[in-house]
Amino acid sequence: MTDMTDTKNAHEAQHGPLSYRFLALVWAGLMALTALTIAAARVDLGFLNVAAALGIASAKASLVIFFFMHLKYENRLIKGMVLTAFVILAIAIGLTFVDVGYRY
């Protein structure tokens, strides 16, 4: 438990706790992007509808990971690992579209 407290203190000493005001702004950004998702779904953009939905979802996920989950303040190793995970996920989604996008 002491270890955890120490780590937390060291963590906060490094970059300071995130203010409620800042966190509220991120939350507001997430809400705005949710509204944008719904708005974009109402316009018929053809295949671009999917691209728009995935793009907005990625932006939202980035906000959560970088600020709520503190990735922005982690070292390069952790950032690299998270990036690897998302690159693999992006490739998996992309390769699935090789099927869906070209199906008769």
Added chain:
Amino acid sequence: MDQTDHPAGGLTSRPFFGPQGSGGPGDKGTGLASWIFSTDHKRIGLLYLGVIGLMFTTALVLGLILRLKLMTPGSTLLTPQQYNAMFTLHGVIMVFMVVIPSIPASFGNIFLPLHIGANDVSFPRLNNFSWWLYVTGMVLAITSIFTGAGAPDTGWTFYVPFSERTTTNVSLAVIAVFILGFSSILTGLNFITTVHRLRTPGMTWRKLSLFVWSLYATGWIQVLATPILGITALLIFAERVLHLGLFDPGRGGDPLLYQHLFWIYSHPAVYIMILPAMGVISEIIPVFARKPIFGYNMIAFSSLAIAFAGSLVWAHHMFTSGMSDTAVLIFSFLTFVVAIPSAIKVFNWLSTLYKGSISLDPPLLYALGFIFMFSIGGLTGLVLGAAGTDIHVHDTYFVVAHFHYVIFGGTGLGMFAAMHYWFPKVFGRMYDHGRAAWAFWLVLLGMNVLYFPMFIMGLQGMPRRYYDYLPQYGSMQMVSTWGSWLLAVGLALMFWNLYRGCRYGPIATRNPWGGATLEWTLPTPLPHEAFEGDPKAPEPYDFKGINPDG
């Protein structure tokens, strides 16, 4: 004084199995609770080994019954419904409860920390929790057989639309798979963190044993791919309970989406199964050839390459499903790419053996069996990866034969090789080498008599999972069943020999094979606290000055 290590605490006899107690204040004794709530990586490894052994025996018996039913055509021994349920359970138990956790959860747990000079994994409590998740998933899966409207009958792949509509107990089975998946994720996460954080000073990445490299690559697949299995299992559950229509074309869904999601996990899962076995083989071959491993860098790199490229080939399971021709072309190409790092490993193992001072002890026999069986399984995989030939043999016995050659002939023999290699270190006693060799030859012969006829039947058009067959397949089906009996006898002899060794075998020495990795510097059986300070990082494949005891 011989090189035998006497157990701590002044005991005159050795424990029946497992690591020594410390005898000190941290020693929790030998009661049941001291095992099932243990955070000691060695005990958790043995817990996994025990439960995996139990599940292996269960699924093996199911497999033997299936082969017995298929020995003759017509309606014999089982009803069609029982047959469907039985091959489903054989697959679900073998894949999710035996092969996926097999080497990483048992020998990986025991030896990964020791290979890097650590006294435990990074998160010992999480390690114990992952075993409990495994047991919970196992109990739920077994419960699904006996409750609800009958045992699941979908095959281990749970394909829609059948898995959404069947009245059998699929809902509970997919929840079990979901929980088993989390057990696997936590083990992978633990291993990745341990390798990054707990290496002894001087243990650089290029001094890691190849077993650790393979577990590291496996850990990444477990962490990145298994969540997709989790969500897929939940979607099946949601479909069955809430009827969302995600996979129903009549309601805007897509049945092929299910196949994509399932295989995005389940193909990399094949590499979760095979990579740790490849790590075991990379450990055994240089020790028994008394030569440094040939191509260390390439073997280590090929583990990562297999983990990465293996994550991009999943749709080769779907060539005949109606997906786009563009996807068929791309996935067929990517499948051929994975063959390259796999071949790199095989050629490097063979080069290590070349001009080596080979001692044909049981662990090496099993390792050579692995190379033989994996090569046949791997090359027939290319027949399936080529879109043209796959259309001919898709969903036939050819696929069943290929899969069993790779997974049973590969991972299975890799697991048995690990059991024979690390047995003296884990159990403190030695088994009978002659009997182990007899068991090996019986197992190898049994596997080939059992599975090779399936290649021929597959090429002739015998579909997999069929309850009955045309008379033209009668003789091959008969031979295949004989093979299953040979295999069963070989396995029984192997397990009996190991049990005898465990109970009554001669006391094992510290380093009976002359291995150069850190576990062989420790007393036998392993002490509770392995290292008293930070051990010096050895060159894992430099055998100068290291000789087998005795």
